[in-house]
Amino acid sequence: MLxxxxxxxxxISRLVxxxxxxxxxxxxxxxxxxxxxxxxxxxxxxxxxxxxFTAVVNPEALGWGTEAFVEVHxxxxxxxxxxxxxxxxxxxxxxxxTVSGAADAIVHLRAANIHHLEDALERLxxxxxxxxxxxxxxxxxxxxxPPAPEPGQ
Amino acid sequence: MLxxxxxxxxxISRLVxxxxxxxxxxxxxxxxxxxxxxxxxxxxxxxxxxxxFTAVVNPEALGWGTEAFVEVHxxxxxxxxxxxxxxxxxxxxxxxxTVSGAADAIVHLRAANIHHLEDALERLxxxxxxxxxxxxxxxxxxxxxPPAPEPGQ
DNA sequence: TATGAAATTAGCCGGTA
DNA sequence: TACCGGCTAATTTCATA
Numbered sequence: 311m312l313x314x315x316x317x318x319x320x321x322i323s324r325l326v327x328x329x330x331x332x333x334x335x336x337x338x339x340x341x342x343x344x345x346x347x348x349x350x351x352x353x354x355x356x357x358x359x360x361x362x363f364t365a366v367v368n369p370e371a372l373g374w375g376t377e378a379f380v381e382v383h384x385x386x387x388x389x390x391x392x393x394x395x396x397x398x399x400x401x402x403x404x405x406x407x408t409v410s411g412a413a414d415a416i417v418h419l420r421a422a423n424i425h426h427l428e429d430a431l432e433r434l435x436x437x438x439x440x441x442x443x444x445x446x447x448x449x450x451x452x453x454x455x456p457p458a459p460e461p462g463q
Numbered sequence: 464m465l466x467x468x469x470x471x472x473x474x475i476s477r478l479v480x481x482x483x484x485x486x487x488x489x490x491x492x493x494x495x496x497x498x499x500x501x502x503x504x505x506x507x508x509x510x511x512x513x514x515x516f517t518a519v520v521n522p523e524a525l526g527w528g529t530e531a532f533v534e535v536h537x538x539x540x541x542x543x544x545x546x547x548x549x550x551x552x553x554x555x556x557x558x559x560x561t562v563s564g565a566a567d568a569i570v571h572l573r574a575a576n577i578h579h580l581e582d583a584l585e586r587l588x589x590x591x592x593x594x595x596x597x598x599x600x601x602x603x604x605x606x607x608x609p610p611a612p613e614p615g616q
Numbered sequence: 617t618a619t620g621a622a623a624t625t626a627g628c629c630g631g632t633a
Numbered sequence: 634t635a636c637c638g639g640c641t642a643a644t645t646t647c648a649t650a
Contacts, residue, residue, distance in 0.1 A: 325518035365478035371512040422614035461575035
């Protein structure tokens, strides 16, 4: 049900590189007809291997020039689902993870500027379960890329 | 040159939600003809507001089940560009940022499993400029989403 | 806006495990 | 039988002018 063969991986690679390329074009690269490619893509979407297709936007161009990673420490035992529920309404949260170690979660924030970031941090700290936060402001983005289609190991 | 109006924002929203939707479909939503939408999208790509289109893959489905954030401490003064050059060859690095604070950089790693992650960490630590690393293993992903088309502030 | 070219998509058939 | 791919045709979409 979650079988992904070599051809699927090559199709995924193509779609990761350019999600708007046509099935015919992809088919030429993997020696398949366009309908065959569509069938595989539909199956990959259905089985959840592919979650969808999206545009990659330049955050700075949209006025999201400032970002930070925030370690969130919670008081008491909090379920991951409850943390997610509280973080979801904050529009500045672009990603959040529960983690091992001292902190309970790592939250990736994006804001228009330092003042906006400060404001977002304040709202994050105001979430009832949050007891302490440790922020690390991003100075520059060195690298951002999708995971390779097949794990190296 | 980097002007983005309200209609552009709505087009970007649509493309972020589904990069494979047709220009005609987007046009219907923003009350524009398909060629008009195409002109705007082309312009957004040219000015760098849109970087491209990509498929969102389920990392677990492809065997990338383990991830970690790593604080990297470097010895001496190292330029961001040099750090990027050294990180780029490591396929497990999906994102990297220079940051303020004690650490010099934060690296987002994705691996097939804990053993693979350990292996990748070892290769990261072997990079000459790296003096110390602090790893935080991700237990679960609470949230992952693109930034909203317009900043809240 | 309109027109030719290209892509999408559903249906049908054949080969194979 | 179930699965997978190719082929065809109707429709939609694209990219010109």
